[in-house]
Every structure is written in structure tokens, then in C-alpha cells.
Amino acid sequence: MTEPYMRVEKIVKKFGPFTALNGVDLEVYPGEVHALLGDNGAGKSTLIKTLAGVHEPTSGQIYIEGKPVKFRSPRDASAAGIGTVYQDLAVNQLMSVTRNFFMGREMKGTFGAMKMDEMDKIAHDEMLKIGIDFSDPTQAVGTMSGGQRQTLAIARAIYFGAKVLILDEPTSALGQKQQMEVLKTVKRVRARGDIGIIFITHNEIHSKLVADRYTFLALGQVIGAGTKQEIEEGADIRKLMAGGAEMADLEQELASI
Ligand SMILES: Nc1ncnc2c1ncn2[C@@H]1O[C@H](COP(=O)(O)OP(=O)(O)OP(=O)(O)O)[C@@H](O)[C@H]1O
Ligand SMILES: [Mg+2]
Numbered sequence: 001m002t003e004p005y006m007r008v009e010k011i012v013k014k015f016g017p018f019t020a021l022n023g024v025d026l027e028v029y030p031g032e033v034h035a036l037l038g039d040n041g042a043g044k045s046t047l048i049k050t051l052a053g054v055h056e057p058t059s060g061q062i063y064i065e066g067k068p069v070k071f072r073s074p075r076d077a078s079a080a081g082i083g084t085v086y087q088d089l090a091v092n093q094l095m096s097v098t099r100n101f102f103m104g105r106e107m108k109g110t111f112g113a114m115k116m117d118e119m120d121k122i123a124h125d126e127m128l129k130i131g132i133d134f135s136d137p138t139q140a141v142g143t144m145s146g147g148q149r150q151t152l153a154i155a156r157a158i159y160f161g162a163k164v165l166i167l168d169e170p171t172s173a174l175g176q177k178q179q180m181e182v183l184k185t186v187k188r189v190r191a192r193g194d195i196g197i198i199f200i201t202h203n204e205i206h207s208k209l210v211a212d213r214y215t216f217l218a219l220g221q222v223i224g225a226g227t228k229q230e231i232e233e234g235a236d237i238r239k240l241m242a243g244g245a246e247m248a249d250l251e252q253e254l255a256s257i
Pocket of ligand 2: 044046
């Protein structure tokens with residue numbers, strides 16, 4: 001088996017007296033989708049913010065290609081190849097697709113003028129590589145569908161060097177067809193073979209469609225983890241997703257009202 005690009009060991013994150021993460025381990029391999037699941041408040045977003053340099057862990061260690069690292073800012077994490085696409089996509093609706101793609105990293109010529117033609121071409125080509133032919137990147141982002149916006153954010157993260165691509169519930173705000181578009185994008189990124197994806201979802205069907213590996217969180221702890229085969233053949237995914245609660249019991253309770 002290949003080495004994980006990123007490995008986290010015994011990550012603890014406390015907010016004052018509250019422990020949001022309590023000894024979490026996770027490995028991300030290139031060319032794999034690692035589904036991260038768990039009920040509301042399980043600690044999924046806190047974990048990825050810790051990996052993305054937004055939160056400093058209270059204790060525990062992050063390794064990149066086997067070497068211990070410490071991220072003091074999102075910039076540090078980004079430089080180490082951690083690319084994060086948050087659910088509320090920080091895009092400016094009125095700005096062009098290209099300007100959003102290059103936000104904060106614009107290509108400029110000798111006199112400081114932006115190289116718009118070059119940037120337009122790159123934005124278009126990079127999105128095409130992972131599945132959307134958005135022919136006119138000079139259009140406003142507001143004209144894109146939700147699925148296309150996810151693809152824009154993913155293409156941008158990859159172009160700027162992501163080796164671990166973190167997607168926080170990329171399908172949750174989308175309709176059925178667009179959800180499938182985003183899942184296709186995820187599979188195309190995986191097919192490159194050099195990028196590992198952390199895919200956060202509440203959707204069991206979506207995770208089964210793309211996951212190679214699973215980690216389930218509940219109350220800040222890992223309550224289940226394994227390869228696709230181990231989990232899909234040997235574990236009760238719905239129970240793990242519900243933080244260990246028996247879904248049959250919850251459904252029976254519901255039916256009795
Ligand atoms: N900045 C913070 N300060 C204090 N508590 C926090 C902070 N961020 C998160 N928490 C708490 O940590 C716990 C885990 O939250 P987190 O957002 O990581 O859960 P989640 O698994 O992403 O849930 P969801 O599925 O609802 O997005 C929650 O109880 C939350 O209230
Ligand atoms: Mg969350």
C-alpha cells in the first residue's frame with residue numbers, strides 16, 4: 001500500500017472546558033476518497049478546520065508525508081498542500097468566474113495589470129479537466145449552478161496545489177442532478193491518482209458511491225473506521241452515522257407517536 005499523504009494522530013481540540021475532538025486518528029491516501037461521517041455536532045467541521053490551519057489542536061500531531069508539521073494559519077496548511085472547500089463557498093456572486101478562481105492570487109504583468117486572457121484560459125481549462133465546460137469564464141459566478149460552483153472551488157484548490165482536498169458537505173445544498181455532478185467531479189479528481197479527498201457527508205448513498213475508506217465520528221471520537229470493504233460488508237453504517245444509536249429503535253419510537 002502507498003504511504004498516506006497526511007496522517008493525524010490523537011488530535012484533541014478543546015474549546016474552553018468543552019472537548020470537541022478527543023483523540024482522533026485519520027489517514028489520507030493519494031487517489032482515495034476518505035468519507036468522514038457523523039451526526040450533527042460530532043466534530044467533523046472542527047476536525048477539518050484543525051487540518052486546514054484554522055484551529056490549533058490542543059494536542060496531537062499532524063504528519064505530511066511522514067514529517068510532523070504544525071500549521072499556525074490557513075496559509076501554512078495551504079502551503080503544505082491542504083485545500084479546503086467549505087460548504088458556504090466563499091465566492092463573490094457578482095465577480096467573474098475567473099476573478100473568483102484567482103481571488104487573492106491574480107496573475108499580473110510588469111506594470112501590475114492583470115493578465116485577464118491568460119487567467120480566463122486557465123480557469124476554463126482547469127474546470128474542463130474535472131468536468132465542466134463553462135465556456136465563458138468572464139461571466140459572473142451568479143450565473144453558475146450550485147454544482148458548477150463546487151467544481152469551480154475544487155478546480156481552484158487543485159490548481160493552487162492541493163494534495164489533500166477537503167470537501168465539507170459538498171452535496172448537501174444541491175438538488176439531485178447537481179449532487180451527481182459533484183460526485184462525478186469527486187471521482188474525476190480521485191482518478192488523477194495524486195490527490196486524496198476528505199469527503200464529509202450526511203448521505204449514506206453518496207458516501208457509498210465514492211468512498212474508498214471511512215471514518216465515523218461521534219462526540220469528538222472515532223467510533224468506526226476502515227476500508228470500503230471492511231465497512232460496507234462488516235459494519236452497520238446507519239448506526240455509525242447516528243453516533244451509535246440503533247436506527248430501528250429510533251424508527252420504532254417515531255412510528256409509535
Ligand atoms: N468555536 C467553537 N467554540 C466552542 N464550541 C465549538 C466551536 N466550534 C464547534 N464547537 C462545538 O464542537 C462540537 C462539534 O462541532 P462541529 O461543528 O465540529 O460538528 P459537525 O460534526 O461539523 O456538525 P454538523 O454536522 O452539524 O456540521 C459542537 O458541540 C460544537 O458546538
Ligand atoms: Mg459541520
